[in-house]
Amino acid sequence: MHIVLVEPEIPNNTGNISRTCSVTGSSLHLVRPLGFSTDDKHLKRAGLDYWQYLDLHYYDSFAEVEEKFAGHNFYFATTKAKRKYTEVSFGPDDLLVFGKETAGLSPEILEAHWDSAIRIPMRPDIRSLNLANSVAIVLYEALRQQGFAGLI
Numbered sequence: 188m189h190i191v192l193v194e195p196e197i198p199n200n201t202g203n204i205s206r207t208c209s210v211t212g213s214s215l216h217l218v219r220p221l222g223f224s225t226d227d228k229h230l231k232r233a234g235l236d237y238w239q240y241l242d243l244h245y246y247d248s249f250a251e252v253e254e255k256f257a258g259h260n261f262y263f264a265t266t267k268a269k270r271k272y273t274e275v276s277f278g279p280d281d282l283l284v285f286g287k288e289t290a291g292l293s294p295e296i297l298e299a300h301w302d303s304a305i306r307i308p309m310r311p312d313i314r315s316l317n318l319a320n321s322v323a324i325v326l327y328e329a330l331r332q333q334g335f336a337g338l339i
Contacts, residue, residue, distance in 0.1 A: 196222030
């Protein structure tokens, strides 16, 4: 699986997501600009000693990710989607795309990919879940659907 974070802002979230990617064998793709330095102590601390197991990639734009993974399935997490993440059949090379903590994915990205937008059900009067939690929820559903292949 591939996790794509578009312009993440909080180092602790990205650190926690990197740890989740490490333990699941998922690749992490970070789209600049980042709201922190990759040398940030909070980022490293949240990932602890898992960095050596992380398949990490950087991009200057989301268009670069789309170009590199042309032909793959992309799913875009947003609170605005109609389709629940549990209504999707995920494949092992799919990309799960998440936006920045304060604003989510840009309207341009969502408009271009609305048919692939997914959401995590939650109360309508609460803004959203934490980014690291959202990634874990959707990623583990995708892995569950695949029988947790390669994991014990």
